[in-house]
Each structure stands twice: as structure tokens, then as C-alpha cells.
Amino acid sequence: MRMTIFAILLVTSVLSALLIGDRNARRIGVILTLAALATWLIPFTGSERVVHISWKLVTVDVVTWLALLGVVACSEARWPSWIAALQGVTVLSHLAGLMPGIAPWVYVRGTVSWSWPIVILLQFVTLRDWPPVRKRLARWWPRLSGRSPGIKASKSQPN
Numbered sequence: 001m002r003m004t005i006f007a008i009l010l011v012t013s014v015l016s017a018l019l020i021g022d023r024n025a026r027r028i029g030v031i032l033t034l035a036a037l038a039t040w041l042i043p044f045t046g047s048e049r050v051v052h053i054s055w056k057l058v059t060v061d062v063v064t065w066l067a068l069l070g071v072v073a074c075s076e077a078r079w080p081s082w083i084a085a086l087q088g089v090t091v092l093s094h095l096a097g098l099m100p101g102i103a104p105w106v107y108v109r110g111t112v113s114w115s116w117p118i119v120i121l122l123q124f125v126t127l128r129d130w131p132p133v134r135k136r137l138a139r140w141w142p143r144l145s146g147r148s149p150g151i152k153a154s155k156s157q158p159n
Contacts, residue, residue, distance in 0.1 A: 053097035
């Protein structure tokens, strides 16, 4: 059930990023799609995922993280760095599998649970930046829309 809900959330987030998102959202949507496909294509036995580290999954997560860092490097917005940071935590959580005394379910939950906030953040930012939503936000919640209520834009004066 959780996998189905996550798949629906991933598909809707990526589709909205591709259809109405800015350049950063579209790039991150493509990266997440490729990462999901690569993860899905990795063949595993039922116990391999839980008993020890799958280095193929680690590779997919590291490549995804590096691609997200590339988006951060080319972006002026701050929100892609949050997505890259969450993916970095996913990469670091793979190290839990190297600890001998850790329960396998802790490793699995630690690596999988960070995917949820990544997808939710992508959906939130994509909808926030969509012009019809941005107009409403400017009226009701100026700070969230990217404009501060008490600050007016001033025209620069020539020297």
C-alpha cells in the first residue's frame, strides 16, 4: 500500500514538475524519474534488500545525489539544495548497513524514508511557483509567495 501511494505521489510530482514547473523542477523531475527507473530495473532477490547493502542501489543513490548537486550548482534558487541535502542523507543512511549490530529493517527504513520528503518538496515547490497559485499566495501569505509584505521594490537610481 505504501509503495502504491509513493508511486502515485512520485508520478504526480514529476508530471506537475514537467508540465508547470520551472527549469529546476523539470530537471529534478527528470533526475528522480531516471533514479526510480534505475532502482526498479535493479534485479534483487527478496532477502538481498534487507540483509546487506545493495551496492547497485548505493550507486544509483550516489549518482542521483551528484546529479542533484549539479542542479544546485546551476541554480539561483535555494530549494534545490534542500532536495540535494535530503538525497545526501539517503546516501549517508546506506552507511547504516555497514554497522554490524544494526537491525536490517532500520537500514531499509532509513534509506527509503528520505524519498518521501524529496517528492513532497518537489510537488510543493512546483505548485507554489505556478502563476495562478502564486497570485493567490501573494494575497494570503506574502512571505511564502516570495515577496515580503513590508518591502517595496525600489528603482535603482543612476549615478
